[in-house]
Amino acid sequence: MKQLFILLLLVSGLGSYAKETKVIIRAKARDGKFVGSSLGGAYIIIRNNLNNQILAEGKTAGTTGNTQLIMQTPLSRGGSICDDQTAKFEANIDIAEPTAVSITVYAPLNNRQAQTKVSTELWLIPGKHILGDGIILEIPGFIIDILTPRTHQYIPLHTIAGKPFAVQANMVMMCGCVIQKGGIWNADKIEVKGILKKDGQYIREVELSLIATNLFEGNFPITTRGDYELTVYAYDPATGNTGIDKVNYVVFE
The missing domain is CATH 2.60.40.10 (Immunoglobulins)
Incomplete structure (x- = not known):
């Protein structure tokens, strides 16, 4: 005790x-x-x-x-x-x-x-x-959200064949701060591209450019059906900031 x-x-x-x-x-x-x-x-x-x-x-x-x-x-x-x-x-x-x-x-x-x-x-x-x-x-990094195409969107080939297929992505700093042309966070200093695959195979790289505050757009042709995967990435060589988003969609006949 x-x-x-x-x-x-x-x-x-x-x-x-x-x-x-x-x-x-x-x-x-x-x-x-x-x-x-x-x-x-x-x-x-x-x-x-x-x-x-x-x-x-x-x-x-x-x-x-x-x-x-x-x-x-x-x-x-x-x-x-x-x-x-x-x-x-x-x-x-x-x-x-x-x-x-x-x-x-x-x-x-x-x-x-x-x-x-x-x-x-x-x-x-x-x-x-x-x-x-x-x-x-x-x-570190960027926040990227692919807006177009949508996740697992089914797209009829005849609606896009022979036309530029548009890709849109929204991007902000990790604090939510805006990215714009000539701004404090200058879009001209940041590389934004898309990597396109079809049925698991690399097809092309796509340039995306700023069209409005935080909004980037690019386009490319689609001529065949398949399961597509699009990765949009951003890279700032001055700061080392990077970011990605991915989306899968289907083109059918």
């Missing part, structure tokens, strides 16, 4: 030392702004490295941030690129001793074909908050 009493005292003492520790996590698109509420947020999971226990989880919420501050103002040491509205997830974690944790971000949460997993590790010290800009994890 005496040993049990001592053990209970030790456990009780350890628990009384536990302190709330606040940590702000943000997800920022590479060469872009923050992943916030307008895009459905980024999902954050904080785990104890020792036993893999989830200490906190949730979504970032808030705005994509101040464009001028993030993209156009030179950053000095100790300077901030966030304001009070910039998207974040704030975790409140009770720990009794320094704890090694992993932080994993899934972003963007609601665009699965573009979703990226990014992680980092650090020590949390009881009661020592990480606030301000917090921990910022960079999310």
